[in-house]
Amino acid sequence: MSPQPQAAVGAPLSRVDGRLKVTGNAQYAAEFDVDGAVHAVIVDASIGRGRITGIDTGAAEAQPGVLRVIHHGNAPKLPYRDNAGSNNPPGRRQRVFQDDRVLFHGQPVAVVVATTLEAAQHGASLVKVEYDAVQPSTDLHDAERDKPTKYARGDAEAGLRDAPVRLDVTYELARNHHNPMEPHATIARWDGDKLTVWDKTQWVVGTHDELAAVFDLPAEAVRVINPFVGGGFGSGLRCWPHSVVAALAARETKRPVKLVLSRKQMYFGTGFRPSYEYRLRLGSDGRGRLTAAIHDIDAETSSYETFTEAVMGAGQMTYSMPNVRQAYRTVPLDVNTPIWMRGPGFASASFVIESAMDELAHKLGVDPIELRRRNEPNEDESSNLPFSTRRLRECYTVGAREFGWQRRSARPRSRREGDWLIGLGMAAGVYDPGRYPAQARARLDADGTAVVEAATSDMGPGTYTSQTQVAADALGLTMRTVTFRLGDSLYPQTGPHGGSSTMASVGTAVHDACNQVRRQAIKLAVEDRESPLYGVKADDVVVRGGRLHMKDNPARGETYRTLLARNDRTHLEAGGSYTGPPSPARHSYHAYNATFAEVAVDATLGLVRVRRMLGVYDAGRIISPKLADSQAIGGIVGGIGTALLEHTATDHRDGRIVNANLADYLVPVNADVPDVRAIYLDGEDNDGNALGVKGLGEVVQVGVAAAIGNAVFNATGRRVRELPITAEALL
Amino acid sequence: MSTELPESAVPPPTGAGESSPAPTRRTFIATSTAVGGAVVAGGAIGGSFLAAPEEVAAAEAPPSSPVSLTVNGSRRTVTVDNRTSLLDLLREHLDLTGSKKGCNAGACGACTVLVDGRRVNSCLTLAVRLEGAEVTTIEGLADGDQLHPLQQAFIDEDAFQCGYCTPGQIVSGVGCIQEGHTGSPEEIREWMSGNICRCGCYVKIVRAVEQTAGRK
Numbered sequence: 001m002s003p004q005p006q007a008a009v010g011a012p013l014s015r016v017d018g019r020l021k022v023t024g025n026a027q028y029a030a031e032f033d034v035d036g037a038v039h040a041v042i043v044d045a046s047i048g049r050g051r052i053t054g055i056d057t058g059a060a061e062a063q064p065g066v067l068r069v070i071h072h073g074n075a076p077k078l079p080y081r082d083n084a085g086s087n088n089p090p091g092r093r094q095r096v097f098q099d100d101r102v103l104f105h106g107q108p109v110a111v112v113v114a115t116t117l118e119a120a121q122h123g124a125s126l127v128k129v130e131y132d133a134v135q136p137s138t139d140l141h142d143a144e145r146d147k148p149t150k151y152a153r154g155d156a157e158a159g160l161r162d163a164p165v166r167l168d169v170t171y172e173l174a175r176n177h178h179n180p181m182e183p184h185a186t187i188a189r190w191d192g193d194k195l196t197v198w199d200k201t202q203w204v205v206g207t208h209d210e211l212a213a214v215f216d217l218p219a220e221a222v223r224v225i226n227p228f229v230g231g232g233f234g235s236g237l238r239c240w241p242h243s244v245v246a247a248l249a250a251r252e253t254k255r256p257v258k259l260v261l262s263r264k265q266m267y268f269g270t271g272f273r274p275s276y277e278y279r280l281r282l283g284s285d286g287r288g289r290l291t292a293a294i295h296d297i298d299a300e301t302s303s304y305e306t307f308t309e310a311v312m313g314a315g316q317m318t319y320s321m322p323n324v325r326q327a328y329r330t331v332p333l334d335v336n337t338p339i340w341m342r343g344p345g346f347a348s349a350s351f352v353i354e355s356a357m358d359e360l361a362h363k364l365g366v367d368p369i370e371l372r373r374r375n376e377p378n379e380d381e382s383s384n385l386p387f388s389t390r391r392l393r394e395c396y397t398v399g400a401r402e403f404g405w406q407r408r409s410a411r412p413r414s415r416r417e418g419d420w421l422i423g424l425g426m427a428a429g430v431y432d433p434g435r436y437p438a439q440a441r442a443r444l445d446a447d448g449t450a451v452v453e454a455a456t457s458d459m460g461p462g463t464y465t466s467q468t469q470v471a472a473d474a475l476g477l478t479m480r481t482v483t484f485r486l487g488d489s490l491y492p493q494t495g496p497h498g499g500s501s502t503m504a505s506v507g508t509a510v511h512d513a514c515n516q517v518r519r520q521a522i523k524l525a526v527e528d529r530e531s532p533l534y535g536v537k538a539d540d541v542v543v544r545g546g547r548l549h550m551k552d553n554p555a556r557g558e559t560y561r562t563l564l565a566r567n568d569r570t571h572l573e574a575g576g577s578y579t580g581p582p583s584p585a586r587h588s589y590h591a592y593n594a595t596f597a598e599v600a601v602d603a604t605l606g607l608v609r610v611r612r613m614l615g616v617y618d619a620g621r622i623i624s625p626k627l628a629d630s631q632a633i634g635g636i637v638g639g640i641g642t643a644l645l646e647h648t649a650t651d652h653r654d655g656r657i658v659n660a661n662l663a664d665y666l667v668p669v670n671a672d673v674p675d676v677r678a679i680y681l682d683g684e685d686n687d688g689n690a691l692g693v694k695g696l697g698e699v700v701q702v703g704v705a706a707a708i709g710n711a712v713f714n715a716t717g718r719r720v721r722e723l724p725i726t727a728e729a730l731l
Numbered sequence: 732m733s734t735e736l737p738e739s740a741v742p743p744p745t746g747a748g749e750s751s752p753a754p755t756r757r758t759f760i761a762t763s764t765a766v767g768g769a770v771v772a773g774g775a776i777g778g779s780f781l782a783a784p785e786e787v788a789a790a791e792a793p794p795s796s797p798v799s800l801t802v803n804g805s806r807r808t809v810t811v812d813n814r815t816s817l818l819d820l821l822r823e824h825l826d827l828t829g830s831k832k833g834c835n836a837g838a839c840g841a842c843t844v845l846v847d848g849r850r851v852n853s854c855l856t857l858a859v860r861l862e863g864a865e866v867t868t869i870e871g872l873a874d875g876d877q878l879h880p881l882q883q884a885f886i887d888e889d890a891f892q893c894g895y896c897t898p899g900q901i902v903s904g905v906g907c908i909q910e911g912h913t914g915s916p917e918e919i920r921e922w923m924s925g926n927i928c929r930c931g932c933y934v935k936i937v938r939a940v941e942q943t944a945g946r947k
Contacts, residue, residue: 018886021894022878022901024829024869031828064792117823118814119793181833181841181895181929230831230895231929263834460892460930630889630932637931662838662927669924673933674916 003551004518005544008469008479012626016465016479017228017458026228029200030185030260037187037256038067039117040249041124042242043110044265045102048136048655049334052100052109056128060112065119067253069127071110072097075248079216086206086213087238087496089337091305096241096248102131103304104335105655106268108241113249113257136334136655140275140300148327151312153381159292159323163283167360171280171352172722174647175300176273178341179667180459182230183263184270186246189256196223199243202236202457203496208489210239211247227487229497232459233638234340235270237498242269267660271339272648274300274307278352280315283323288364288371292323297349301330302337309338310345310432314353314702316382317588318430319375334655340498342638343701346431351642351723354427354706359719367410368710369396369594372428380588388587388687389694391618392428395594398679399426399616403596412717420600422611423715429593429703433504433695435581435688436495440509442471442517443573448546448561449481452514456486456506457497460634461697462627463506469623470507470691474514476543484510492575500591500695503623505578508689513576518543520572525563532556582688589687591699592618595636597707601715606730608644608712612675613704620685620694632678632700639704641668644724796859802827803871811858818842818853821868829869829898833927840926843899843906844868850906852925869898872905880946881905884939892930900926904940913944 020026045052057069075097096108110127114120137143160166187198195217201207204224212222229236246259261269276299283292295315301307312326343350361368376393379386400406408424409415415422440454452471458464468484475482485491494506522541525533525548533541533548533556542551549557564572581589596614601607613636622628645666649659659665678700684692705723712730713719720729799808802825811820818835821827821844830853833841837855844853845867872879881904884890891897903926907913912922919937928936 014886014889017894018891019878021891021897022869022882022885023873024827024898026894027828028831028895030832031822033826116793116812117819118812122814179929181831181839181893181927183832229893231893233929260832263836263839460894462892626889627892630892630930630935633934634892634931637933638929661836662834663836667927667929668931668933669927670920670933670936671924673931674920676934 004473004476004542006473008472009623010625013465013469013479013624014626015462016468028182028228028230029198029226030187030258032187032198034187034189034256037258038113038115038253039120040111040113040246040257040259041120042108042245042259042265043112043124043127043129044268045105045107045109046129047102047131047133048105048138050102050131050133052102052129053132054130055110059126059128060123063114063119063123063126065115066112066123067115068113069110069123070097070113070249070252072100078214078248081213081216083210083213086210088210089305089307093305094241096244104268104302105136105657106265106336108245111245111249113253138333138335138650138655139652140277140298140331140333143331143333145298145329145331146306148329149308151316151326152324154323156292156294156323156325160281160283160294163291164286165284165360165364167282167356167363169280169356169359169721171278171355173276173278173348173351174723175275176341176642176646177267177648177665178233178235178272179266179662179665180231180233180235183261183266184235184240184242185260186243187256187258188247188250190251193217194221195247196225197243197247198225200229200236201226201239202229202232202459202498204457204487204489205455205493206496207239207243211243214244215247222489224489225487226457229457229459233342234344234498236459237339237496238271240270263662264660267648267657268336271337273341273348274338276348280352280356282356282360284360288360288366288374290319290321290375293321295326297326297328298331300333300335300338302335303332305337306330307338309340311349313432314346314349314430317377317380318353318428320377320381321375342635343431343698346698346702347642350427350429350702351705351709354703355709358425358710358713368426369400369405372396383585383588385585385588388589389618389620389683389685390590390592391681391683392592392594394681395592395616395618398681399594399596399614402679403614405596408714412714416603417600419602419604421603421715422598422600423711423713424596424598425707425710425712425714426594426596427703427706427710429595429699431500431591431699431702433589433591433698434499434501436501436505437580438494438505438509438578439492440506440513440576441492441573442475442513442576443571444475444517444521444560445571446561446564446569448559450475450477451483451485452510453485453491454494454506454509455489455491456494456502458486459497461502461631462624463497463502465627466503466624467507467510470510471514474511475518477546481546500698503691503693504689504695507623507691507693508578509576511576511690512578513574516574516576517572520574521560521563522548524567525558528567530566531563532558578689587687589685589694591620591694591696593699593703595703595707597711599708599711599715601712601730606727608725608727608730610640610672610674610708614677614679615700616679616681617696617699618681618683619696619699620683621692622680623691623693625680628680628696629678631697633676635700636676636704637668637673638701640672640708642723643705643708647724798859798862800861800863801865803868813859815858816854817844817856817858817861817866820858821853827868827870831895831898833896840903841896841899843903843926845902845906848909850903869902872901879905881939881943884943888935888939890932890935890939892932896926896928900928900936904936904943907940908944913940916941
C-alpha cells in the first residue's frame with residue numbers, strides 16, 4: 001500500500017451505488033432508452049441435431065408490427081474473423097444464421113424483429129421450421145472422450161498398490177446453470193458503420209473484440225456499454241450468439257434492436273458449469289498420510305468447441321503426497337459450450353477430493369480436520385514453489401472453535417432431534433485467483449473531486465465501492481468526492497471481471513493511477529514558492545480529505561483546490577497499470593478456506609435442511625469488509641444450491657433441457673438459508689500486487705458442497721456420491 | 732405470494748374476445764389464442780402455443796384496449812395491446828424499469844409490485860385487467876429524497892449485491908411487513924421465499940425486513 005493514511009480501505013462501508021439499486025434507478029442492459037428501438041425474439045431449434053430443411057415465415061410476417069424474420073436462408077454472410085481472445089475456447093464458434101446445421105437443442109435458427117415486444121414474441125411462435133433430425137448425443141456416460149490432458153508426479157500406480165489404506169470412489173456432478181437474476185440482453189444500434197451495444201457482460205472489452213471480429217470492424221467502430229450487471233457468476237464471460245443476433249438484426253432493419261433472452265433461452269443461449277464424472281483413487285498409510293492419488297476426470301463440452309477449466313489444480317496442491325496422476329478428458333456432446341461458473345474447476349474437484357478425504361477420515365477413524373492437518377504441505381508440490389501465504393491451518397482452528405466442531409460425534413447417525421438426524425461436516429477449499437493486466441485513468445479536477453475509470457464490471461461484488469475505496473485513500477480524498485466509472489469499452493482496458501481477478505488487477509491499476517496523480521499534486525506544491533509546502537520533501541507530504549499537509553505537521557498544508565486554482569490547473573491526470581503477476585512465478589498464490597456445515601436430515605423422508613454454515617477465509621487483505629461478507633455468504637448460498645438443489649436435466653432422446661425455468665431448476669430461496677456466517681482472517685498477501693489482496697469471489701464457493709455432503713454423511717451414515725444430494729438418494 | 736388480483740381490480744370484459752370476468756391463467760391462454768394473441772408468461776417462445784393459420788389470418792390488428800390505472804400516485808390512461816403484462820407496461824411503455832423481468836413466469840419475484848396494496852407478480856398480470864387499480868412500484872416507495880425505511884435498511888444491511896432482484900425484494904418486503912408476516916426470522920424467510928436472490932443475500936434481506944418491521 002502507499003504511504004497514505006488508510007481511511008476508506010478496510011472500513012465497513014455501504015455500497016456507493018446502493019441508492020441507485022434500492023430505488024430501481026440502476027440501469028441494466030435492456031433498460032437503456034434507445035430512441036426508436038424495436039424488439040427482437042429468437043426462434044430456437046426444436047431438435048437436438050440435424051439440418052433445417054425449410055422455414056416458413058409467412059404467418060409471422062403477416063403479424064401486425066413484425067418487420068423482419070431473419071434466418072440462414074436470408075441472412076448476410078458474416079466475416080467471423082478469428083478471435084482467440086474474448087474467452088472463445090478452441091474450436092469453431094457458433095455462427096448465427098450462416099448455415100442450415102443444428103448443433104444442439106435451442107440453437108438460434110431465426111429471429112423475429114417487430115415494433116412491439118408482444119408482436120415479436122408472437123411472431124417468433126409462428127415461425128415454422130422443418131428439420132431433418134438425427135439422434136443427438138447428450139449423455140456424458142455414453143459418448144467418446146477426447147484425448148486426455150495429463151499430469152503426473154512420482155509413480156501413482158505403485159504408490160496406490162503399496163498403500164495400506166485405499167479408497168476408490170466415483171462421483172457424479174450435475175450440470176449447473178448460473179441463472180443470474182438478470183437475463184442476458186443486448187440493445188444494438190448502428191450509426192453508419194459504427195456499432196454501439198448495451199450488453200449484459202462481465203467483460204465489455206471481450207464483447208467489444210468479439211463483435212469487431214464477427215462483423216470485421218475496426219476496433220474504434222465498436223463500443224460496448226454495461227454499467228450494471230444483474231449477476232453473472234461467469235455467464236457473462238463470453239459474448240454469446242444472441243449479442244451478434246441483435247447487432248445483425250439492427251443492421252438488417254436499420255433500427256436499434258433490443259433483444260432479451262427468455263429465462264428458458266438462458267439454458268442454451270449462454271454457458272453452464274459442465275457435468276462431471278470423476279473417479280478418484282486415494283492411498284494412505286495407516287495414520288492417514290496420503291501416498292498416492294489417481295484422478296480420472298471426464299467433463300462435458302460441446303461438439304464445436306473444447307471447453308476446459310482448472311479442475312486439475314486442487315488435486316495437485318491441496319495436500320502433500322509424493323505420487324499423483326491425473327487424466328482430464330473432455331467429452332464432446334450435442335450441447336452448447338459450457339463456461340466457467342463460480343469457483344470454476346476448483347469447486348467441482350473440491351467436492352470430490354474433500355468428500356473423499358471425509359471418507360478416508362471415517363475409514364481410518366481420524367477426525368477430518370486432523371486428517372487434513374496431517375497432509376498439509378510445506379510447499380506447493382505441483383510447482384515446488386513456496387506459498388505466498390497459506391493459512392489453512394488457521395482457518396481450521398478458527399472455524400472449529402467458532403462452529404463448535406468439538407460437539408460433532410465421529411460416529412454417524414448419533415445425534416437425533418425428533419424426526420431429524422443432525423450432522424456436522426467440513427471441507428477445505430482452495431482457489432487459484434486470476435491476475436490480468438489492467439489499465440486505469442484518474443483525473444483530479446480543480447474543484448477537488450476526482451473521476452477514476454476502467455473498463456471493468458460490477459456484477460455484484462461491489463467493484464464500484466471497493467475501487468472507490470482504493471482510489472479515495474490513494475488520492476487522499478473522501479469517498480464522497482471520488483467517482484469510479486466502469487462498464488464502457490472506451491475506458492482503459494482490463495481483463496474479464498471474473499476468476500477473482502478484479503481487485504488485484506484493476507485495483508492495482510487504480511491504485512497506481514491515483515498514486516501518480518497525488519504525487520503530481522505534491523510535486524506541484526513543494527516546488528511552488530507560494531505553497532505552504534514549498535521546499536518540503538515530497539515523501540514527507542500526505543493528503544487527507546483533499547488537503548495536502550506535512551506528515552508530521554498537519555497544520556502546514558493546503559487543499560488540492562487551492563493548489564490547482566493558484567497554479568491555473570483545471571485538472572491533474574494520470575494513467576495507471578497492472579502488468580500481471582510476477583513472471584516467472586516466485587510463489588504459489590492461492591486463496592483458501594475451511595467451510596463448516598450443520599444439516600438436519602429427515603430420517604423418514606430424506607429431506608435435507610441446512611441449519612447453519614460458517615466459512616473461514618484466507619483471502620489476503622479485505623478492501624471492503626461489509627461487501628466481502630456479503631460475497632462470502634452468497635458463495636455459501638451458491639454452494640448450498642450445488643449441493644442440494646441444482647441440476648440441469650436433459651432429455652437424451654432429443655437433447656431438450658426439461659427444466660429450463662426457475663420453477664423446475666431449483667436454486668436456494670430464503671427459506672433454504674437460515675444461518676450463514678463468514679470470517680476473514682486478518683492479513684495480506686504481497687505476491688505481486690500492491691494492495692495485498694488475493695481475490696475472494698470464487699474461493700467462497702469452493703468446498704461448500706463437500707462440507708454439506710460430509711454433514712449429510714455424519715447425520716445419516718449415507719455417502720451420496722452424486723450432486724445434487726436429493727431426498728431420493730437418501731431414502 | 733399471491734398472483735391473483737383482488738376482485739375489485741378485475742375489470743369487466745373489454746370486448747376483445749375475453750369472456751370470463753376473472754380469467755385464470757389457463758383460460759386466458761385459451762381465449763387469447765382464439766383471437767391471435769398468445770403471449771403469456773414464458774410460454775410463447777418456440778411455438779408452445781402455436782395458433783392455427785386460419786386464426787392468425789383472422790387477426791388484422793393486435794387487439795388493444797384502453798386502461799386507466801394509478802401508478803405511484805399518478806393517473807395513467809394508456810391503450811395497450813391486450814397481450815401486454817403489467818411488467819411490460821411498466822418497463823416498455825411507462826419507462827419504469829425498476830420492476831425487473833427475471834423469469835417472466837412468476838417463479839422469481841423480481842417483478843413484484845403492489846396492486847391495491849397486495850404483492851403480485853407483475854409479469855403474470857395482464858395490464859388490461861387493471862382498470863382503476865392502484866399500482867406501487869419500487870419507484871414509488873421513496874418520499875422525494877427520503878428513502879422508504881426498508882430501502883435504507885437494505886443499504887445499511889447490505890442486503891443486495893447485483894441489485895437486480897432488489898426492487899422486487901423491497902416491494903415484497905413492504906408487502907410482507909404490511910401483512911404482518913414478520914413475527915420471527917423463520918416467518919420472514921417463508922413469506923419472502925417467492926423472491927429469489929441469486930447472489931444469496933437472504934440472511935441480510937431477513938435482517939433488513941425484521942428491523943424495518945420492528946420500527947413500525
